[in-house]
Amino acid sequence: MGDMVNLAVAYTLMIGLIAAWSWMLGKRLLDIQSRLSMIEEVSDQNEDE
């Protein structure tokens, strides 16, 4: 019975790691996309001027 706890803790940790990584990936992707579109916009404006 005791090792059922170990089983539950191990999978909770591993699922937590995958979930945290998915969340961080999404956050970094959104951040990088917004930085890219911002800098491209400024660059285009500079070229127009």
Place this chain on the structure above:
Amino acid sequence: MSTRLLKGGLTLWFLGLVAATVTLLLGFAWAPSVDNETMNAPAAQRIFYWHVPSAWASMLAFTALFIGSLAWFWKRSEWGWRLHVSAAEAGVLFGLMAVTSGPIWGQAEWGVAWDWTDVRINTFGLLTALSAYLVVARRSQPDGDDARDTFSAVGLFGFALVPLTYMATRWWERRHPGPVVGPGGGGLEPQMATTMWLGVFSFMLLLAGLMLIEWFMVTTEQRITRIQNKMDGGE
């Protein structure tokens, strides 16, 4: 091109998540239990269905880290640097999964979470720590040839640990079990083997997806830097 990379990466990551969930369900509901005489902790043995695939995925990531580091060091190859970055990021995730689940199983099976005299456990821990160092250090440094040289040198040095980690249970088996499949493997019940191979397939999808997404992010970072330099009047 880079949008295709991102779409491919996200698709593989999502498919990997679905396949890993199916593996987990099969591991709990379909694969048979080991008997009490074979193992001290038969329930905790089911940790194996994600522990082994994540360890294999991390070993592949560490190998890719070596190839990328070598390509940068030797040829100043841009794809080599991107491979180095993507592989280091993947090595941390899968290494952490194996390095956290292993001691929890060890505590149930052996009564001790970490054996400092077992070569496999310690070299694997070192590899994961090395990958984490590469990720954290790179993110805190401005990109440049000197920084890349340093990180690639660490990546090359770290690779010495990969064959050592792989062979450790064959040469000096203490606590960590030896191979269960392949030459010299202990063999598995067919349902257990099917579940494990599905787990390996799932984690290969996750590894490929994560590396493609990271590759896209490095490429985009470099694009941003190029535009910034152009605006500043540089190259």
